[in-house]
Amino acid sequence: MIFYVFSAVSGRIQDKIDKTALHSKGSEVSYRRKGNRTMNLERLSRIMSALSDATGLPVIWKSGANMLVETALPLRHRFHTHPFCLTVKETLENRCLRNDDADISRIVVRNRQHFIHACHAGAEELVIPIFYGDSYCGTIMIGPFAGPESATPYPGCEKLLRQLPELKPAQRQALVELVEMLIVPMAGELADGHAENLLPPNELIRHETVRHAIRIMRERFRARLTLSMLSRECAVSTSHFQHLFRVHTELNALDYLQRLRVLEARRLIALTDLPLGEIAGVCGFSDQSRMALLFRRYFGRAPGSYRKRASH
Incomplete structure (x- = not known):
């Protein structure tokens, strides 16, 4: 049995979050006051870990309507890593990605509310x-x-x-x-500076010429x-x-293009050891300085600082 009394679970979750909060001014008020997105993601990670530990179910987060991976979160909260999911991905990873994306x-x-999704x-x-x-x-996904x-x-x-647990409607x-x-x-804090906000959701762009350009x-x-x-x-x-x-995306095309590039740079900075200058070239930037300028504009920190944080 996964759940016992949910009020008790809620209490245990909050206790765990409180005990593992940041050493200085770890309350939610201090997160809001400091406006530090990294602190918000750390708190989100603690909440998801507590939910997962209390229920025995994986809990992951995807940023916005484009369902982007938040590289600052631990692996367990970025991807479906349950043995069932990993077995399916061995041969059907692209189909799994389409399931999310x-x-x-x-x-x-379309619906803007929670639902049960059968993959x-x-x-x-x-x-x-x-x-x-x-x-x-973004989206919290609990399961499988x-x-x-x-x-x-x-x-x-x-x-x-067959080994997966079942959840009753009340649970x-x-x-x-x-x-x-x-x-x-x-x-509010999660919305501020999220990578998803850089691009409009693909699903909302209907004009075929614009979709072709994208x-x-x-x-x-x-x-x-x-x-x-x-x-x-x-x-x-x-x-x-x-x-x-501009009518269909509320962006000019070159702005859309540079946002694509900076999102890819963000991914490579977090997940690889490639030199920043090489990443700039690989992502289509004229030079490293241009990449750093846009990176600061969209993510609020220098590429090197972001890499250091993502590696922890």
Whole structure:
């Protein structure tokens, strides 16, 4: 039995968070006062760890409607690492990525409320989007677990699926309430500076010419791209292309392109040991100084400082 009395679980979670808070001024008030995004992510990590430890279920966070990985969080809170998920990913990793990036994201953007999602492999997870006003901060995903009629189409995964715990409706609702009590009060701080806010959700861009341009930029952002090149490949004039792109994304195309580049730089800085100058070149920046300027603008710190924090 995973849950006993949820009020007691809530108390244990809060106790754990309080005991492991930052050494100086670890209260939520001090987080808000300092406005330090790293501190907010540390607190988010503690909350997710406490939820996971108290329930026995994995808890992960994805940033915003583009379901981006938050590299400052521990691995267990960034990816689905349950044995069932890892077994499925051995041969179907791209389908698993589409489950998060497209399937779940589309439902969240449309419905703006929590729901139970059955993945392509037959497992279920509780999806709880976190909003701050109209700003979509990110999503808490709890699971995997089994539903009453769960079944997998993939041979070799049946036993692992049967071993997953089942959650009753009352238990699921209790989890939603815990997340709303512990994480929703942080929504304003989580929304501030999140990488997701750099780009509009893909699902909300309907115009095919703009979608085609975005596909080109996502595939070739490392190379030199100009407005004339993009408009030519989209078979429209440069002025019309600029108008379409701004109307449907609220960004100009070159701004969108540089945000793609800085997001990739952020990923490489956190996950690799490549020199910063090399990362700048790989991501399409003219030089390291340009990358550092944009990195500070969007993420509030220098690339080297960000790498040092992400490595801990």
